[in-house]
Amino acid sequence: MKITGIESFVLKIPTRKPIALDYPEHRLVVAEIRTDAGLTGLGYSLVFGGAGSEAVHAYLDTRLAPVLIGEDPLFVERLWERMYRVDRGIKRQGIAAYAQSALDIGLWDIVGKAANLPLVKLWGAATDRVPTYGSGGWPHYSLDDLVGEAERYAGMGCRYYKMKIHDPDPRVNRERVAVVRTALGDRVRLMVDVNQKLDVLGNIRQAALLEDFDLVWYEEPVLADDLAACAEVARSIKIPVATGENNYTRYEFRDLIERGGVRYLMPDVCRANGFSETLRIGRLAAAHQVLVSPHVVHELSLHVTGALSNGHLVEFIDWTPPDLFDGMPVCEDGHFRISDRPGHGIALAPGAARKYRM
Numbered sequence: 450m451k452i453t454g455i456e457s458f459v460l461k462i463p464t465r466k467p468i469a470l471d472y473p474e475h476r477l478v479v480a481e482i483r484t485d486a487g488l489t490g491l492g493y494s495l496v497f498g499g500a501g502s503e504a505v506h507a508y509l510d511t512r513l514a515p516v517l518i519g520e521d522p523l524f525v526e527r528l529w530e531r532m533y534r535v536d537r538g539i540k541r542q543g544i545a546a547y548a549q550s551a552l553d554i555g556l557w558d559i560v561g562k563a564a565n566l567p568l569v570k571l572w573g574a575a576t577d578r579v580p581t582y583g584s585g586g587w588p589h590y591s592l593d594d595l596v597g598e599a600e601r602y603a604g605m606g607c608r609y610y611k612m613k614i615h616d617p618d619p620r621v622n623r624e625r626v627a628v629v630r631t632a633l634g635d636r637v638r639l640m641v642d643v644n645q646k647l648d649v650l651g652n653i654r655q656a657a658l659l660e661d662f663d664l665v666w667y668e669e670p671v672l673a674d675d676l677a678a679c680a681e682v683a684r685s686i687k688i689p690v691a692t693g694e695n696n697y698t699r700y701e702f703r704d705l706i707e708r709g710g711v712r713y714l715m716p717d718v719c720r721a722n723g724f725s726e727t728l729r730i731g732r733l734a735a736a737h738q739v740l741v742s743p744h745v746v747h748e749l750s751l752h753v754t755g756a757l758s759n760g761h762l763v764e765f766i767d768w769t770p771p772d773l774f775d776g777m778p779v780c781e782d783g784h785f786r787i788s789d790r791p792g793h794g795i796a797l798a799p800g801a802a803r804k805y806r807m
């Protein structure tokens with residue numbers, strides 16, 4: 450089989466309230482990989498909030514897609530290495546990593562379709578049903594928005610809800626967590642997300658104010674570049690630390706693990722160089738008693754989570770309009786069942802490319 454063409458484009462998708470209060474749109478950088486066997490692979494990277502999508506698209510289209518033309522898509526490892534090394538002066542972080550992720554996801558979609566297997570089974574499934582947590586709680590939400598969203602996820606059976614703690618005053622964050630805790634009671638456990646906004650001392654102070662809520666985890670405490678500071682926070686607070694949505698390679702994740710303290714790793718398949726690298730990161734974590742709870746794009750990361758013995762929860766941000774994807778998994782009793790469709794099982798809905806294309 451040979452790759453005969455790759456069509457890439459950007460989709461701009463408006464969100465609804467309350468998510469739209471903080472992120473009015475998201476964008477997908479899409480790559481459709483065609484082959485001479487008639488099989489096609491869909492790859493995409495979610496660019497959360499949209500910023501930088503043009504650059505991701507340009508890098509994918511001009512530097513990475515040409516590497517794949519004429520090659521056999523079943524040699525994913527070989528093609529991944531070629532893409533990784535094509536511009537060694539541009540590391541596979543940020544924009545270049547988003548671009549490589551989309552193409553790697555598209556290649557694996559072809560492999561699954563050629564094998565007539567869903568990726569989770571191609572990789573040796575640990576499960577075909579993965580628990581999920583509702584995620585949101587952004588800073589522009591009113592308390593009513595916050596509780597309303599948390600209740601909606603709880604209504605879908607989610608046993609977990611994650612919210613942001615972005616107020617500069619840690620007491621305000623405590624109060625917002627307390628309001629959600631009171632509204633949901635014991636049926637739902639909570640996580641909080643700092644999104645890199647504090648330093649070590651700020652996190653120690655903030656976490657001390659949240660200890661009595663029995664939080665599942667305390668997420669991304671410091672700038673994602675600063676692995677040493679993340680380890681210091683993890684050693685200094687009593688709530689388990691989760692991080693990794695803004696880390697990109699097995700090397701960064703190895704260093705995160707070796708510095709110690711982090712209990713949950715959250716690679717994003719659309720950032721961490723695709724399914725290929727995320728699987729490597731997950732298996733590395735398994736050797737260190739660390740659980741893997743991938744960041745967003747649950748419709749894709751379900752396959753990785755289901756294939757790992759240390760796969761934990763997938764993140765559910767219910768933002769996609771019903772006319773965007775065909776094959777979107779449905780949350781039932783707080784879980785997603787991974788479909789038996791070959792590949793990753795997701796296609797663009799008829800008309801979606803036309804409607805949302807930039």
Ligand SMILES: [Mg+2]
Pocket residue numbers: 642644668669694
């Ligand atoms: Mg996060």
